[in-house]
Amino acid sequence: MKNTKISLAEVANAAGVSKMTASRVLRDGGGFSEATRKKVMAEVERLGYLPNRLATVFAGDKKSTFVGVSIPELGNEVFAQVLEGINRKLGAFGHQTVLGMTEHEQEHEESWIETVLSWQPAGLIITGRSHSQRAIQMLTGAGIPIVEIWDFNSNPLDMCVGLNHFDSGYTMGRYLAGCGYGAFGYVGTSHDTANAASARLSGFGKAVSDASGTLKKQLLLKDVPSFYTGYYGTEQLLASHRDIDVIFYQNDNMAVGGYEYCKRKGMSVPRDIGIAGWGDLPITSIQSYRLTSIAVPHLKIGQHAAEMVLAQTNDQPIRPTHDVGFKLVPGTTVRSQAG
């Protein structure tokens, strides 16, 4: 609210040099004497000059140091971790994260892309790989590095880092079948249609049928995945399908909720019913039980995505796709593998 912005010209004026000389001093571009440097820096200090990076980006053909990052939501701890990984890495290299939350809506994504592109970002990191037609147009025409994360995709718009969700679902399905379960249930949400979670469900379903098991019911709630929805989803699922002996959940939060429901109803986990999650959240490794889950390197996805943008920006070579993989965590919430 106090002093108006100080421009480089004012600093130069006060120091008795030209704007250009002051600019050189601040950028350490050489071509000035020590005496001049001191004069200029003294005025910078005295006036509290802060450079205007808008002007810098605007002037040269330099890119900005913004990187647009879109994630579906922050309520999901998983995406918070991805974001943390991205922001840490970007910050270490002097770049800034401009956040966008799509809330799983393509329209939100599209309008966010338009807005963020208008700020001339150095790159974009986008969760998911299904975009609107116009979004794809804008992205391919932007001329900046674009990284699609989460879903691994061997044929990305530009670059990609993530994992194969279908395979992770398949792996879990096969594992559970190997543990002797035969009547499978799934509890998830319909929040992100055609996205990662449904790829996991497809993989899971394939594994179940490959193992001659039955996927009795796949319950898709119209809500966000959370402890609550896991709890109530399980109640709903078991009310109509008492014969289900193992449940795979969209993520760990839901699985923990489901576990608590089963416990409260006096069921024995894993004897009466098996519980499997996805994501391997920290919470699950400190409970009295160890949740069977799929471990995913969240932070690493974020960091790698940031590295891809930075490498591309600095014309360093980098492989445009990276599969970070996943790992099945056996846990104690399903019976031990048969054999």
Next chain:
Amino acid sequence: MKNTKISLAEVANAAGVSKMTASRVLRDGGGFSEATRKKVMAEVERLGYLPNRLATVFAGDKKSTFVGVSIPELGNEVFAQVLEGINRKLGAFGHQTVLGMTEHEQEHEESWIETVLSWQPAGLIITGRSHSQRAIQMLTGAGIPIVEIWDFNSNPLDMCVGLNHFDSGYTMGRYLAGCGYGAFGYVGTSHDTANAASARLSGFGKAVSDASGTLKKQLLLKDVPSFYTGYYGTEQLLASHRDIDVIFYQNDNMAVGGYEYCKRKGMSVPRDIGIAGWGDLPITSIQSYRLTSIAVPHLKIGQHAAEMVLAQTNDQPIRPTHDVGFKLVPGTTVRSQAG
């Protein structure tokens, strides 16, 4: 990677009008015919023109639509929620969040402030109220709305929204004393010195001594607050102080870890030992127990902070400070209140 950026001049040229006319059309500023509008819009479409907001901000005395938001970390669910609240509200009004993570370090905060100010943001939202000298200088001189969040502070740099952490600690201490506990312990981290958590501890200590209890030990781990540190901190605390009958934790994550430790060691909660957390995370309300905690309106803090920035930006009146308060959640992890 493909087409270079299209400027307004190119659009105007292609449409056979002047830059200024094209500008008027795009901003719907009036002063052009329908025929002209069509010509211009056709070229915008054909060339895929996207406006350059840098230039717009640069040109007029318009503010940008960036709002810098600094939080300590995202690993802590609480801050993720605050951020979500901010970003939702800002997004709804066409503003963008530029994220900064201070990792509880004043130096990080200072350099982040410098960087983000150089992008001419419309406002800043900063977690905490202890800043370096230079940070304060830059903030007061920036001439934009600044909101300090988390810690309520009746005398902010500019504006403030949060709660009184000291009071929340005091409230918890008094409550626990009223439940008949006498030998108190505290487990937290030394991560954010002089910050919210230590204010809570101070309040807690005061309540304990006001109630003639004894704060046997306040354990400050050199680590981040998490399930793990709660678990191992409890182990450490009880190893040296077997007589402690209730533990207050820096946050719910740590308290849940502590609860699990006690359970595994065969202690009865709340009979043998009481457990109290802070923050009232969702996880704690689905467990078989209900954690005694302090509920805080995280999302609301974020939303209100965003509203403050937006109001100030649009010259609408708004009270510069807001105390969102807190609420004690009795739970089942401490004995019932005596009497």
Next chain:
DNA sequence: TAAGGCAACGTTACGGGTAACTCAATATCA
């Protein structure tokens, strides 16, 4: 029919910094 009004569009200048160029003064060398 000339003066005046107005819609529609063009021109100019500007913002803050930087690249490229220019120029003057001093230093170096044959």
Next chain:
DNA sequence: TGATATTGAGTTACCCGTAACGTTGCCTTA
């Protein structure tokens, strides 16, 4: 000592969009 580098610093043009003002041509109206 004169010719040529080297160094320090100033000048100019430009980036892209917008405010303010200027210009053109057509339509009123007395």
